[in-house]
Amino acid sequence: MLMVLYPAAVIVLTSFESQGVDHQSGFGLSAWKIAFSDPGMHSAIWNTVAVTLARQAIALPIAILLAWILARTDIPGANALEFLFWLGYFLPPLPVTLGWILLLDPEYGLINQWLTGLAFVNKAPFNIYSFWGIVWAHLTTSTIAVEVMLFTPAFRNMDASLEEASLTSGAGVMRTLYGIxxxxxxxxxxxxxxxxxVHSLQAFELELILGFPFRFYVFSTQIYWLLHQQxxxxxAAMALSSIILFVMVPLVVLQRRTVARRSFVTVGGRYQGHRQSLGKWRFLVFFVLLAVALLITVVPFVFLMLGTLMTRFGYFNIAKPWTSVHWSRVIYDSVFLDSFKNTLILAGATAILSVVLFTLIAHVVIRTRFVGRAPLDFVSWLPSTLPGIILGVGLVSLFLGTPFLRPLYxxxxxxxxxxxxxSMTLGVQIIKSTLVQLGIELEEAVKVSGGSGWNSFRDILLPIITPTLLLVGTLSFIAAARNVSTVALIASSRTRPLSLLQLDFMVDSRYESAAVVGVIVVVLTAGIALISRLLGLRAGIER
Amino acid sequence: MRRQHGLHLTAILVMVLGFALRAESQEWKTKWDKILPFSCLPDAKKEGKVAVAGPPGTAYRDVMRAFEKKYPEISLEFQGFTPANFTARFSKERQAGQYLWDIYITGPTSFDVTAKKAGELDPLRAVLILPEVRDESAWLGGFAKAFLDSEKQYVFAFQAEITPQVQVNREFIPESELNSVKGLLNAKWKGKIVIDDPRVDGPGSGRIALWSGQLGEEFVRALLKQDLAVTRDGRQLADWLARGKYPIAIGANDTEIGELQKLGIGSKIEPLAGKLAEAWRMGTGWGAVRLVNKAPHPNAAAVFINWLLSKEGQTGWATIGGRPSRRMDVPRITGLSPEPGVDYFDIDREERLQLRDKAKEIAKAVLQ
Known part of the structure; x- marks a missing residue:
């Protein structure tokens, strides 16, 4: 808790600092004034709300439907399709966004050019540099993929009798889905x-590339802008970050109250896990799902690979458009091997530690009557409200200001x-959501028959939640392997991972080489994900 | 007799001068020997390490590697930072009483002023020991002119790069239609110009700062009202210019344009001509060095700085890093190295800081 609360406290306190020349500070409201004196702040807040609403209004129903189909029906190839969504989330957003620009730029976008070649199309129908362009890029780079990833294991843990009761009483599939x-x-x-x-409040990479040209700013670009002043x-940046923190308080309270109001147990002693039959629609649904999965996985992956193999991404008409030089530049870079090794250590240790720690937190919050469980739950939300660089600043303060932690700096x-x-917020929330679904009687049965709390956790709970834990481990792995904003501030020359090598290439404007590093991270994570899925499929509620 | 007396006097003067020169040469050698590894007092070797914070990017890392080859006894801990990241980390470390860095290499930033005022930078001249480093004739405009700070002590700019203020893709706009900087205000260029975000330090703000000094703030305001597209991505800017999406670019990166032109793209991209003062600027890029105070490895730091500013170090900066040096005796980079004798407007000097800040304020007000 200290590791999370300290940076959060640093953020709030620093927002009231007025910095002197000698790193000594006084206190006041000047930072808040600077943050809100920006005339663009109001439109930035409105834009953030609008993008968030638009993204979720589209992504949430689609993701719920897709996840339900994958988890609850007899669609062929469900596991492979689900893995495609995982892959879609692993892909680095920048090369994918550049790919969409290549297709949807109003002047030179390939799709627009093709469409304007048709007799009845007068002007380019798509514009990636627009509000809907930004929403589209978000949906296809991560939003739908990650929501399908998160919903599917939870839907799998649902007793089939609930759906069957609804369907047999005459409700249709959609009514059952959204009503039950x-x-x-x-x-x-x-x-x-x-x-x-929270993610919408912090997302800025796509907005920087797609929004800046038409002066579309969001809340997080205002924070970014403050951090890049000289x-x-x-x-002032921390004042804005504090707002995210304050916005989250009522939302988290609301969420806790909603969950506490009634039981959401879907897995009890009489659990039935069989899937609904799609009947004659089975293959049609399969092809629709495949098309969606390909759109957010294969199309971006093609962009990514093109990016690594083209002399300059997007230029097909030059004398020598294809090359392997970007791959050799990365692989023969003097720090590549050390960075690769560091990434394996960093991401591997993060994944293992995350699974253990987040399970413990989620278990305490959901399964115990520990007096501090509500604050603990709230604390687990805090990291998601902290922009990466600001979390880094907080941790630097913590490690340097605490004598026994200083040697670890x-x-x-x-x-x-x-x-x-x-990774804490995402991981704890996923495990919590699963634990809420599991009836307590399963563990109590073990205790009644003489087993300890540990026995019931190990023999009952752990096998059921294993797929969820593997998902959390995989997500923590990729998050650690891709982390730039926090890591760039605290890494040393000995601990620098691949994400900083990628940053070096980005700074050099060598996006193709940066994409190579992205591919290596994706392949590494996909390997880990594949192993974890193979293990996960052998465990879980249905086994 | 008088002639003989004169000869004696000359001989004495020559001897005195000779002794003085010899003494000076012995002085630098004594200093150098004291800090240099393998000498009788190998302080730098004892320290064994130098901690350098520098610019991010692969090229700069590769430049620094040459130091390790030259001085294998001194381990170089080089780490690339963006200015924002380094400032944040440095500030927190100082607050905690941790003095972990010896040298900081980056472009001129307001860090220079705040760190100097806070006494966090040490004067460089005392550690610039090698005669070739202090050689007046080696540096463009002389040794002292390379210092960016008002005191000529703390921030030494070893890179000098000339860049055009504006690039025009002549495939889309012939020279007859646009041939001067002031011509950018013509209403027909509305929506045709892209600028690197001038609200933060960078190529865009540097360029409008120069114009606000040369052509006045009103010119800058009028230009920014030309419905400019803004980006912070140098690559995106270069691509747009090459494809003609925005055929006029302010703040385009020369290297980026050069890379495109090598591939046969944007071959008609040219600097917008005009009066020298309006059309070209001289900048430092990432190439300025500072000695941080209370450095943990002061002797090794001195060895590093002398190497960096030597002909050998600067040759590496120019050939491996691909950035033009202020040293005149290292390979020039065509199109980027300044011409000797030309008085370029150097926007990076401390006394022009206000000009830069004011330009950013104007941009912020107009571009919202």
């Missing part, structure tokens, strides 16, 4: 929605702690 399934799934839907809101306006352990904290 979604209300039962309130904890997971609520958690995903909250995570999506000198960086840390107190500059070591890999600081990086691991930082990346574990960064």
């Amino acid at each position: 399934v979604v209300p039962i799934m309130t904890p997971v839907v609520g958690a995903v929605l909250l995570l999506a809101i 000198p960086p306006q840390f107190p 500059g070591s890999m352990s600081l990086l691991v702690i930082a990346t574990v904290i960064s």
